[in-house]
Amino acid sequence: MKLSADLKAFEGRIGHSFADPALLSRAVTHASMSSANRDDNQLLEFLGDRVLGLVMAQALIEVDPDASEGQLAPRFNALVRKETCADVAREIDLGKVLKLGRSEMISGGRRKQALLGDAIEAVIAAVYLDGGFEAARALVLRLWGKRIASVEDDARDAKTALQEWAQARKLNPPKYVQIKRTGPDHAPQFTIAARLENGTEAQATAASKRAAEQAAASTLLAQLENDA
Template sequence: MGSLVHDGELKVRVTDLSVVEERIGYRFKDRSHLVLALSHISAVKGPSPRIRSYQRLEFLGDHVLGAVVSDMLYTAFPKAEEGELSRRLAELVREEACADVAADMDLGPHIRLGSGEAQSGTHKRRAILADVAEAVVAAVFLDGGYAAANELVERFWRPRLEAPRRPLRDAKTVLQEWAQARGLPPPSYREVARSGPDHAPHFTMAVDLPGQIPAEADGPSKQAAQKAAAAAFLVREGVWNGTEI
């Protein structure tokens, strides 16, 4: 059955942890880091559950992952300008990409959940999987240092970096990912002007981000004008050239 590792009130079978270690290619000196990385807040009893779940680790892992991937991109694309590197970074560290890595690591079945969350399928939710993947990066960083974290990220993110580029989605989605990669809140949109008759209105919308100059654009609907404003922002920042979305 395997022995137990105790981390506060959590009891985790060493055999379970060994499976995770084998899958990610790293053996922990202090397995409490891995236990914490796999612990959802619903599994933690007692005071300060957020501190004793993976949430603090996810914060650290997000920044370690960003640093390692940025270094990978800087080396892999020596002729790419800052805007191109920023876009590639956003693609590689976005929630969907991290959730895919968690699936490759097979982390879902090993996430520690409260009974209610376990029954509701929380371990399959994309946001949870993405957070746990980043928490595991942080756990390896704390246990083995930057070199160990770098090796882990190389193993699981390098194939995605080298894969053919997927077609980009609409400009609003790309701009949101660009903002997220820079630690900014989601973009906000506001109506600047409206003209034309009710059956054929014309809108001018602006997109706002903290510390950034707003971008404006027109469209036959608010949604179309928002997309155009987001595209204008991305073109201005050199993130894309206006032909890929």
């Protein structure tokens, strides 16, 4: 199988040349484009999530071997959560090479957080199957390197930090309001707004209410810091 020019360029962006190009093609194929002759990336996403988790657990222990499990857990969650995966995917322009069905194309699938997060995990799995664990580990450390170094800042509980911000300014605690729920029952997507009584708010979408609340709080905190 010969890769398209876009996928060859993508290989350069991630720093891995595939011995089996079909793996990369499958990793960037969304379920909306699957057919009897074309596999999608769902199983690769499942595998990649586990590979990412193992790499991150090992990296965090190597960076801080004296840390307790209680200290490592929030750092780990900050590095592997869907929002972080999607950010990494955007940095390497993964959305550009995704193979999407017409409905996903129309609805802006190349920019969707959940879709991008799943796709980068599928790419990790493709590299793992193509080159082994060390190749996948090298890929993850390249793409996540600066985040691992600054993970303590990213691991802050955003809801707690936002509440502390409000209290310091004598505002009532922020409220979290569900704006909408989409998707099937087995894979829902929740859009939550984090609102302050002064009218400032931010929204985020995730696969659980808790994750959406944390993401909305994190986005609002970033806005407040930029406005300061």
